Amino acid sequence: MKKLVLSLATTVALALTGSAQAQSKYPEKPITMIVPFAAGGPTDIIARIVGENMSKTLGQQVVIENVAGAGGTTGITRALTATPDGYTIAMGHLGTFSAAPATYPGLKYDPINGMQPIGLAGGTPILIVARKNFEPKDLKEFVAYVKTNTDKVNEAHAGVGSVSWTTCTLLKGQLGVPKLNAVAYRGTGPALNDLVSGQIDFMCDQIVSVAEQVKADTIKAYAIASTERSPALPNVPTTKEAGLPEYQIEAWNGIAAPKGTPKEVVDRLVDALDKALKDEGVKKRLLDLGTVMPSAEERTPAGFGALIKRDADKLSPTLAAAPK
């Protein structure tokens, strides 16, 4: 009996030290977080803010590597085809995880079945904005105007596959004007320039890019495509309030790893992300950007995976049918 207790105790002790060892083993070296866009963009900023704090929890540096190209699919492809050991992860967004399968027919990764989601880092509300002197005064007038003046209205976006293109294509699909005149720009900056100067009529874009222009009254915002108003722009109504309740879309950013990443590694990453999002400093910086903090559910792999699937289902039909 004594022997049995002893051996049991040893086994338990061994098991404990064993699991403790497994936990302390990862991470042994810096972790690369691939951001599939140029440094300085909205996804990059969120990755840097969150990554810096995750480094503290993980005890290893989270290094941001910008691998831009093909609407972010180049970088995500590289991250998801890496060895699934937790040392290569990616910060992707609505476009690369939910919209890409419908936008890029030859896509080399499967965000629904071939990827290990970690968690959502933050949601970025989408605004419908227009040039200052565009006739429609509110969202209802805008909807009516766009439907009756399809030959006159010009929409701007930052290129096929971009967030502005994805979200505006959804809007045009829902309004029944999929062929509305679309002017493509290389990036949000030049598109915004032409919106401020009145060359084009309207665009859909992330709050972080347009909020300061709306505040300064150089452009006007019709609505925010979220369920709640943003503290950054409290005067802008939601699409629900303004009469277009079905237009609900958020440009979120989240972390994923290659499929087959060991569970304990995934748990460590989920925990580090959660701690980062609970940190007051991180929270303040993200909120200043107009970010919506993810719910407890969305911070888990299952919750984030569900979000990816939900938005993919919402976007796929319109995107696949969109004139490209």
Next chain:
Amino acid sequence: MSEMIAHLQLGFGVALSLQNIALAFAGCLVGTLIGVLPGVGPIATIAMLLPITFGLDPVGALIMLAGIYYGAQYGGSTTAILVNIPGEATAVVTTLDGHQMAKQGRAGVALGTAALGSFFAGCVATLIIAALGAPLTKLALLFGPAEYFSLMVMGLCFAVVLARGSILKAFCMIMLGLLLSTIGTDLETGQERMTFGFPPLSDGIDFAVLAMGVFGFAEVLRNLENPETRDVVRAKIGRLLPDWNDIKQSFLPVVRGTAIGGILGILPGNGAVLGPFASYTIEKKIAKDPSRFGRGAIEGVAGPESANNAGAQTAFIPLLTLGIPPNAVMALMVGAMTIHGIIPGPQVMTKNPELFWGMIASMWIGNLMLLIINLPLVGVWVKLLQVPYRLMFPAILIFCCIGIYSVNNQPVDVAFTALFGLFGYILIKLGFEPAPMLLGFVLGKLMEEKLRQALIISRGSFMTFIERPISGGLLAVAVIILVVALLPSISQKRDEVFTE
């Protein structure tokens, strides 16, 4: 006026704090170094240094990052002059006469002129931003797609004038550049064009890859073939600083270059790249003896170098006053500001005056520092020419490779650069100039984008380019340039002058 002085006082108060002076110095020094290293550009460097600035206050961080940017403009001319490699699109023109000057043993004078011209341009540009920043933003807003397209057409007409040797060959190279620029994903439809299903081509060819290939690698290959040409450079280093005569010759070009570069720098969509080209064209046009250009004319260094530095600084105007970045480096600055909790927009000037005026004041301080860093270094840089080939060439190649890799973190880019190196070597052997090709390439992307945007907005009517006054005016200038270049009598003279 008194308001401006009060603002500048506030600015210098911020910029002259010990910490900010140190940061400006660090930024300028790093900028100069990466500018000198071929291939490592300010975009990659600022992206890499972004995390380091997390611990700093926003003003200090931005002062340092801005220092890197304009420091790189100073340093970039060094490589262009000494080893004929333009690190940035804006330094392409400097290679034409700057490197010729170096070959004639006047490397020191070329570097000195570039530094002094840049300093003058930097000082003037700082004053322009301080005095006229806010009203000038209207200029950026006047330029829609149609105006921009016409400006690019004008730029291409410049390219014809820019050419050395046969005009037909120059024309072919411009066309080749335009064609190369169309490789990649179609902006409007997302379809891939001329990529042969090869994924690395789906975003087109990067400027750095093409420039490092046809200039950097090809130059190394060519020098390996006949080492004796560079022995001349090694033999006589010559005077290090421009003398009174050089200064007299370059003063007006510097003033004109500053004005042209300053205005073009404000335009959205990287208008600054046109500055040096425009300045070079004008200097060549009004010179008494245009045949000296391309053979070491000091005006061909002084004008464009001032233009690119003035443009580099006025490019901050749309960012600081509108919150809209005019080029890739400025887009990165937006990111830097955002990370530090300052979201760029039209209200930065009123909401963060210490940031706005502090940065402007730091630009002047930075320019002074760059002059102090660079002038004593001229001698050191020139001595680099004495480094034996067996050490210098591998070093150039390694730095080019590191630089290329750092742009996108893609190994395939390095392979492409090597390929373009071979291609550039063939071009040199056949007597084609790579500079017009690079200009065609740089302008091609923008031109196509703006042409299509303008036509979509006008519903396909080409009249939009003539009906809009600014666009029409720019096209008229383009036509005049072409007529002057092609008029039979002048053309005959041109052929005498240009065909070697």
